[in-house]
Structures are given as structure tokens and as C-alpha cells.
Amino acid sequence: PRAVHLADYQPYTHRVEHVALTFRLAPRATRVLAALRLSPNPGRPGRHDLRLDGEQLRLIAVRIEGREVAARVDATGMTIPAEMLPEGGFTLETEVEIAPEGNTALEGLYMSRGMYCTQCEAEGFRKITYYPDRPDVMAPFRVRIEADLPVLLSNGNPLGQGPGWAEWEDPWPKPAYLFALVAGDLVAHSADFTTASGRAVALNIWVRAGDQDRCAYAMDSLIRSMRWDEEVYGREYDLDVFNIVAVDDFNMGAMENKGLNIFNSKYVLASPETATDDDFARIEAIIAHEYFHNWTGNRITCRDWFQLCLKEGLTVFRDQQFSGDMRSHAVKRIEDVLMLRARQFREDGGPLAHPVRPDSYVEINNFYTATIYEKGAEVIGMLKRLVGEEGYARALDLYFTRHDGEAATIEDWLRVFEDATGRDLAQFKRWYTEAGTPRVKVWEEWDGESYTLTFEQENPATPGQPEKGAKVIPIAVGLLNPNGDEVLPTTVLELTQDRQSFRFPAAARPVPSILRGFSAPVVLERDVSPEERAFLLAHDTDPFNKWEAGRALAKDLLARMVTEGAAPGPDWLDAIARVTFDEGLDPAFRALALRLPGEDDMASTLHAGGITPDPARIWAERRRMGEALARRLGPQLPGLIEALAEPGPFTPDARAAGRRALRIAALALLARVDGGRAARAAHAAADNMTEEVGALIALLEVGAGQEELVAFEARWGRDRNVMDKWFALQIAHAHPDQAVAVTEALTRHPDFDWKNPNRFRSVIGALSANHAGFHHGSGAGYRLVADWLLRLDPLNPQTAARMSTAFETWPRYDADRQGMVQAELARMAAAPGLSRDLGEMVARMRG
Numbered sequence: 075p076r077a078v079h080l081a082d083y084q085p086y087t088h089r090v091e092h093v094a095l096t097f098r099l100a101p102r103a104t105r106v107l108a109a110l111r112l113s114p115n116p117g118r119p120g121r122h123d124l125r126l127d128g129e130q131l132r133l134i135a136v137r138i139e140g141r142e143v144a145a146r147v148d149a150t151g152m153t154i155p156a157e158m159l160p161e162g163g164f165t166l167e168t169e170v171e172i173a174p175e176g177n178t179a180l181e182g183l184y185m186s187r188g189m190y191c192t193q194c195e196a197e198g199f200r201k202i203t204y205y206p207d208r209p210d211v212m213a214p215f216r217v218r219i220e221a222d223l224p225v226l227l228s229n230g231n232p233l234g235q236g237p238g239w240a241e242w243e244d245p246w247p248k249p250a251y252l253f254a255l256v257a258g259d260l261v262a263h264s265a266d267f268t269t270a271s272g273r274a275v276a277l278n279i280w281v282r283a284g285d286q287d288r289c290a291y292a293m294d295s296l297i298r299s300m301r302w303d304e305e306v307y308g309r310e311y312d313l314d315v316f317n318i319v320a321v322d323d324f325n326m327g328a329m330e331n332k333g334l335n336i337f338n339s340k341y342v343l344a345s346p347e348t349a350t351d352d353d354f355a356r357i358e359a360i361i362a363h364e365y366f367h368n369w370t371g372n373r374i375t376c377r378d379w380f381q382l383c384l385k386e387g388l389t390v391f392r393d394q395q396f397s398g399d400m401r402s403h404a405v406k407r408i409e410d411v412l413m414l415r416a417r418q419f420r421e422d423g424g425p426l427a428h429p430v431r432p433d434s435y436v437e438i439n440n441f442y443t444a445t446i447y448e449k450g451a452e453v454i455g456m457l458k459r460l461v462g463e464e465g466y467a468r469a470l471d472l473y474f475t476r477h478d479g480e481a482a483t484i485e486d487w488l489r490v491f492e493d494a495t496g497r498d499l500a501q502f503k504r505w506y507t508e509a510g511t512p513r514v515k516v517w518e519e520w521d522g523e524s525y526t527l528t529f530e531q532e533n534p535a536t537p538g539q540p541e542k543g544a545k546v547i548p549i550a551v552g553l554l555n556p557n558g559d560e561v562l563p564t565t566v567l568e569l570t571q572d573r574q575s576f577r578f579p580a581a582a583r584p585v586p587s588i589l590r591g592f593s594a595p596v597v598l599e600r601d602v603s604p605e606e607r608a609f610l611l612a613h614d615t616d617p618f619n620k621w622e623a624g625r626a627l628a629k630d631l632l633a634r635m636v637t638e639g640a641a642p643g644p645d646w647l648d649a650i651a652r653v654t655f656d657e658g659l660d661p662a663f664r665a666l667a668l669r670l671p672g673e674d675d676m677a678s679t680l681h682a683g684g685i686t687p688d689p690a691r692i693w694a695e696r697r698r699m700g701e702a703l704a705r706r707l708g709p710q711l712p713g714l715i716e717a718l719a720e721p722g723p724f725t726p727d728a729r730a731a732g733r734r735a736l737r738i739a740a741l742a743l744l745a746r747v748d749g750g751r752a753a754r755a756a757h758a759a760a761d762n763m764t765e766e767v768g769a770l771i772a773l774l775e776v777g778a779g780q781e782e783l784v785a786f787e788a789r790w791g792r793d794r795n796v797m798d799k800w801f802a803l804q805i806a807h808a809h810p811d812q813a814v815a816v817t818e819a820l821t822r823h824p825d826f827d828w829k830n831p832n833r834f835r836s837v838i839g840a841l842s843a844n845h846a847g848f849h850h851g852s853g854a855g856y857r858l859v860a861d862w863l864l865r866l867d868p869l870n871p872q873t874a875a876r877m878s879t880a881f882e883t884w885p886r887y888d889a890d891r892q893g894m895v896q897a898e899l900a901r902m903a904a905a906p907g908l909s910r911d912l913g914e915m916v917a918r919m920r921g
């Protein structure tokens with residue numbers, strides 16, 4: 075398969091002025107009639123053939139201006155030679171037949187439990203009809219749907235409907251990847267919204283009968299998102315209706331189709347009994363994310379798929395701001411950084427590393443990554459820090475006015491910042507074009523009068539990019555004096571060279587707090603004593619760095635436990651104890667401070683320090699660490715658990731969720747010293763899924779919980795979203811020596827519907843999330859995951875490819891494990907008929 079290169083971009087030969095589509099839906103033979111109004115693109119002078127993308131379509135007819143023409147059809151599209159095209163504008167009509175029922179890839183038009191739905195991003199529209207399926211071709215769409223089903227939906231505003239048909243019109247020119255159609259037996263949870271300028275908008279969340287009482291939180295999140303985008307970004311909604319549909323079979327989290335968002339049902343449906351606090355928070359964030367795309371993605375879209383971060387990085391940044399405003403900025407930032415390190419740093423440090431704006435790909439679906447999304451958002455956070463709140467607001471206003479209705483590039487994006495603020499961003503652009511996580515070393519020097527911080531940045535080689543220039547790195551610092559008072563409030567230093575020093579007047583030697591708020595996505599390397607970390611954990615005014623100090627303390631300790639058999643000492647135990655019982659701190663923050671470093675994170679840190687990680691040993695030492703903490707805090711835990719019990723009914727707000735998080739963390743610790751007694755009682759008393767699952771995990775972690783698992787299945791066996799948790803948690807929390815056996819047993823469970831992406835992820839994905847289980851010395855974890863990827867690939871290449879990233883960390887481990895992973899990668903590479911999706915991933919991972 076050939077790679078596509080950014081450097082080869084050319085505008086499309088034609089313009090699409092209008093699209094009219096008619097769908098005659100039938101599971102095995104859906105007819106799609108398309109009428110495209112086309113004209114030559116003045117941006118591509120000369121006469122050109124008309125090339126349309128199309129895959130897996132049965133062509134019935136092609137007409138130009140009503141007359142049949144003979145088009146050349148191949149496996150990826152159709153060509154109509156220039157000499158057969160009229161001069162100037164013309165109408166092209168096509169008629170094709172497709173089979174949504176047999177579409178297991180869940181791309182294009184497919185069926186999910188009797189309901190028709192679509193997923194077109196990135197290149198699914200070509201499986202629906204012949205079309206220039208590229209984001210820079212934008213057109214208004216009119217859609218007619220004919221089907222004997224009660225609910226028929228498409229983008230835009232409703233034009234009319236009757237028994238067996240409906241028509242929709244979307245006046246906003248859009249690329250084909252934002253097209254959507256849904257048809258099924260659905261019910262709506264509805265509400266009204268009035269925009270700031272007075273437009274009445276009907277809001278509907280469409281679900282299966284029986285699920286409508288689980289939509290309230292998603293609706294509330296939608297209304298808050300709409301209001302927030304008006305207030306914070308001055309962006310209003312622009313249609314008369316906004317529809318959301320929940321679908322059980324979905325490759326992604328959700329999709330921002332214009333006026334008709336389609337969601338994985340797990341990110342819509344929630345009730346206190348069925349959803350955890352984390353589920354509620356994710357629903358709020360994803361509803362917001364897809365809604366925010368209406369401006370950042372839909373009104374302004376991407377010129378080509380290399381610019382994917384233009385909409386995704388910005389929209390993630392916006393949803394992070396929103397969640398921070400709705401909940402707690404401190405807690406949100408810590409959670410975002412945990413996730414960035416766990417997923418993006420991991421990607422950036424391995425064979426799949428790629429720039430935020432890549433310059434080539436084989437299969438674009440493989441680039442919906444943590445780098446494009448999360449690092450893309452971090453880059454915008456840095457930009458905002460560099461130009462300030464006001465500069466950012468001016469730049470964004472300019473972006474919206476200058477590029478509304480356009481398909482834009484990263485160059486356009488940076489230019490609005492340059493024009494609005496006068497800043498030169500040529501060097502900053504390297505964040506978009508160069509992969510890899512910079513490492514920043516710090517030295518300090520105090521001479522009695524002044525204090526100097528010296529930074530050195532190193533930009534590691536990544537695949538295809540051996541050498542890199544210095545980045546612009548905003549480093550937020552504060553200084554504390556030895557009694558804990560802040561003597562320098564947060565100040566942003568701009569590191570632009572390989573090595574650079576900054577001086578501050580200081581009569582006493584200060585304690586620095588560096589990279590406050592995690593002001594840049596870098597690895598900070600600095601030798602800090604446990605005393606200084608404990609001091610910052612106690613005194614830092616920056617909540618992120620306060621947490622980071624505790625985390626670093628724990629990681630230093632765990633590293634010493636793993637490498638030299640050290641024992642958890644009082645410096646760490648006492649520091650964590652103080653935070654845990656500090657009533658002045660947010661319980662959500664305390665819960666985060668109690669969380670031990672993850673095993674994968676530890677493996678990565680050891681590897682970066684030149685030590686080959688042993689997964690079994692990391693697991694055992696981390697466990698020993700938890701037990702020591704449990705013994706230290708044990709006597710005070712029952713009191714804390716008692717004090718945090720929420721009286722009254724469940725509410726999903728951040729305050730209540732934070733209290734539950736701390737309570738569950740305490741229960742999990744206590745289980746290590748009381749054999750699970752308190753957790754079992756909490757499980758029995760739980761009236762919400764957060765505590766039910768939290769207590770169950772606490773039990774599983776100490777080798778108990780079997781009865782509770784049986785009861786859980788008996789109670790929730792018919793609920794797909796809840797049962798996904800049941801599958802996942804017993805694998806994720808299995809003993810490393812049993813994880814593969816538990817997974818294998820669950821793959822034989824009658825409800826292991828492996829063609830459903832959520833269920834596949836809950837089982838196979840859960841095994842790859844069990845670090846010591848997946849990387850088990852027997853190689854059985856590698857084998858099982860590879861077996862299942864090979865089984866899924868012919869049916870659903872997108873999800874198979876996405877999940878193959880389980881293998882991306884192989885270079886960290888010992889020669890035996892490396893050899894075993896390489897053997898599995900080679901086995902996959904050699905599989906007959908391997909998809910382009912999985913094939914590209916495997917090839918990149920093999921290196």
C-alpha cells in the first residue's frame with residue numbers, strides 16, 4: 075500500500091456546489107442516488123478528468139446532464155475523462171447499491187442491532203457513494219431517506235417527512251466526512267435551547283426504548299456546553315435542531331457530524347446505578363467535545379488529513395477548559411497529565427512516534443492518536459501561555475472570522491496568532507512538525523545574592539527524524555523560601571535555546587517549583603532530595619506541582635524498591651499520610667495523591683533511566699508499596715471512610731465525586747490490611763455504580779470478590795454497557811499469573827460478542843492494560859492478543875489496528891520479551907489478507 079504525503083497536496087479539480095442524495099434503505103441492497111452539481115475549480119486551471127472516490131459500491135448508472143456516460147471504474151473509484159465533461163458547470167448523477175447489513179467494519183453505512191447508522195470520518199463516505207471524499211471539498215447537502223422505520227435522521231434542518239420518508243437540508247457547506255444518516259426505531263429525550271441571539275433550537279438525544287431515562291446527564295452536559303461556548307468563545311449554534319444518537323456498535327467514542335452527532339452509547343447513557351463518576355465525567359467531556367466541533371472542525375475544517383490536529387487538538391483543548399470550569403481546574407489538569415504521560419509519552423517514546431502534524435501516512439485511521447489529540451491540545455496550551463489570555467482571545471476571534479467556511483491548515487492557525495499578537499512562531503512550529511518528548515535538565519546555583527536556574531533541552535531521535543532543533547518551551551516557575559512562603563509567584567520562562575540560564579535576586583536559597591501546571595509536555599530531569607519533594611508536597615501553592623511532588627516521591631521510592639530492594643520509608647509514608655488526612659484539601663486531590671504510580675509508567679521511567687524493566691517485579695514491589703501504605707494509614711482509614719459517606723441521594727457533581735473517589739481509595743487500602751471486610755460491607759451497601767465497582771475492585775485486588783462478581787452478573791447480565799465493566803475489571807485486576815487464563819475463560823463466555831468493539835476492548839484491551847499480565851514471561855499474553863487481533867482484522871480493521879498499540883512498548887523490555895513480541899508482529903505481518911490498517915501499524919512497530 076502506498077503512503078500519502080503532505081507535500082503532494084493539490085486542490086481538487088472541481089467544486090461541488092450542491093449535493094442531493096436519496097437513500098432507499100434495505101439491509102442487503104440499499105440504493106443511493108446522488109446528484110452532484112459540479113464546476114471546474116479555478117484553483118486548478120486547465121481541463122481535468124473527474125476522479126471520484128468509491129469503494130465496495132455496486133454501480134448501477136452514471137449520468138451527466140441526464141445522459142448516460144461510460145465511466146472507468148476501479149477498486150478505489152471512478153474516472154470520467156475530461157473530454158466527456160461539459161465545459162463549465164454540470165450535474166453528475168450516480169446510482170449505486172450497497173449492503174449495510176454485511177458491513178462489519180462499521181465504516182460507511184452499517185447496521186447496529188436493526189438500526190441504520192453511518193460513520194464517515196475519515197474516509198467512510200466513499201463506501202456510500204462516488205464522491206470526492208476529501209475534507210477540502212465542502213458543499214451543502216440535501217438528503218431524502220426512504221425506509222419503513224419511525225425515525226429517519228440526517229444532517230441539518232428537517233424539510234419534511236411522511237410515512238416511510240423524510241427530507242433534510244444542511245445549508246452549511248461541509249466535507250463528506252461530516253455526513254450522517256440514522257434510521258431506526260428510536261425514542262427521544264428532548265429539551266429546548268435558545269441561543270444568545272434568540273434562535274430556538276430543539277435538542278434531542280435518540281436512544282432505544284427503555285434507555286430514555288438514562289439521557290438526562292448527557293442532555294444537561296449538552297446545554298451547559300452550548301452556553302459555555304457562547305460565553306467563553308462567543309460561538310453560537312447555527313441550526314434549528316441538534317440531534318444526538320446513541321449506537322451500541324461504534325469504533326470511536328463519538329462523531330461530530332453536522333447537527334447529528336453519533337455517539338458510542340457508553341458515552342451517552344448514564345444513571346447513578348449504571349454509571350461511575352468517571353463515566354459521568356467522560357460523558358460531560360465527550361458531549362462537549364463533539365458539540366465544540368461545530369465551530370472547531372465543522373464551520374472551520376481541515377484542508378487535508380495531515381491537519382487533523384487543527385480540529386482535534388483545539389477541540390480537546392476546549393473540552394479540557396470546559397471540564398475544568400465545570401469541575402476543578404487543578405484536578406482536571408492532574409488527570410489530563412496522567413493520561414498524557416500514560417498514552418502520549420508512551421507513543422512518543424516508541425516506534426509509533428509521529429509529529430502532531432505528520433507528513434505521511436498509509437491509513438489515516440491510524441492517526442487518531444494521543445499525539446494528534448492530547449499533544450495537539452498541549453501545544454495549544456503552550457501557545458496560550460506564551461501569548462497570554464488576551465492574545466489568545468484575539469487570535470481565536472481572528473481565526474473564526476478569517477477562516478469561517480474554510481478548510482484550513484496549521485500554517486493558517488499559526489498565522490492568526492502571529493497577526494493577532496505580533497509574535498514570530500517559526501520556531502514554535504517545530505512542536506507541530508517534530509515528534510518526540512523533549513527532556514529538560516535543570517541545574518540550580520545560589521551565590522548568596524542571586525539564584526540561577528539553568529535548563530538544557532534534548533530532543534530525542536524518533537522514527538524518520540534523527541535530528542531536531544531546539545523547541546520553544548514555556549516553563550512556569552515559582553520560588554518558595556525555606557519556611558514555605560512563596561517569594562516568586564508563577565512566572566513563565568521561555569526556553570528557546572539548547573541551554574539557557576535565568577537569574578533571580580535571592581537573599582536566601584529558595585526552593586524552586588518548576589514546570590508549574592505542567593506548562594509544557596516535556597520530561598523534567600532534576601536531582602531532587604526526598605526532603606525537598608516532601609517540602610513541595612506540603613507547601614507548593616501550585617496544585618499541579620504539589621501533586622507532582624508526591625508522585626515523584628512515590629516514583630523515586632518505587633524505582634529504588636525495584637532496583638535495590640529498598641523499603642518504603644517514613645519520608646514517603648508520612649508525607650502521603652499528611653495529605654490524605656488534610657481536611658483543607660479537596661478530597662479529589664487527596665484521592666489523586668493516594669494513587670500509586672502505574673506499572674507501565676514505572677516501566678517507562680526505568681527504561682528511560684537505562685534499566686530494563688521487569689514487569690513481574692514492578693508489580694510485586696508496587697504491591698508491597700501499597701501494603702506499607704495501608705499499614706501506615708490503616709488505623710485512621712475507617713474513620714475517614716465513615717466521614718466521607720455521602721448522606722442523601724447520589725449526585726454526579728465534582729464535589730460528591732471527589733468524596734467518593736477518596737472514600738474508595740481508602741477502602742482499597744484498607745482491604746490490604748482487613749482482608750476486604752470493609753470493602754465487602756461497602757459493596758453490599760452501595761446504591762450507585764461508582765461504589766459498587768470501586769469496592770469490587772478493592773476486593774479483586776486482594777484476591778477476593780468472586781461472590782460479588784457472580785452477583786454482579788446476575789444483576790446486570792442484560793445491560794451491555796454495565797457488563798463491559800464486568801468483563802474488563804476482572805481481567806484488569808487479575809493476578810499477573812492468572813490474567814491470561816481469566817481472559818481466555820471470558821472469551822468463551824456466551825456474552826463475549828467480540829464483533830462489538832466495546833466488548834472486544836473490554837476483554838482484549840483489558841488484558842493489554844494489565845501490565846504484568848500482558849508482559850508475562852511466558853509470552854502467553856502476547857500470543858492471545860495477537861490471536862484476537864488477527865481474528866478481528868478481517869471484520870473490523872480499524873479497531874484491530876487501534877488495539878495493536880498494546881505492542882508499541884516492546885523496545886523497553888528484555889531480549890526474551892522483545893523476541894516474543896517480534897515473533898508475534900512477524901506472525902501478524904505474514905497473515906494473508908492483512909488489512910492496510912493493521913499492516914501499517916505492524917510494519918511501523920517492527921521498525
Ligand code: DPP
Pocket residue numbers: 195326327328329330363364386
Ligand atoms: N469522532 C472523533 C472525535 O470527535 C473524530 N472526529 O474526536
Ligand code: ZN
Pocket residue numbers: 363367385386389
Ligand atoms: Zn474530536
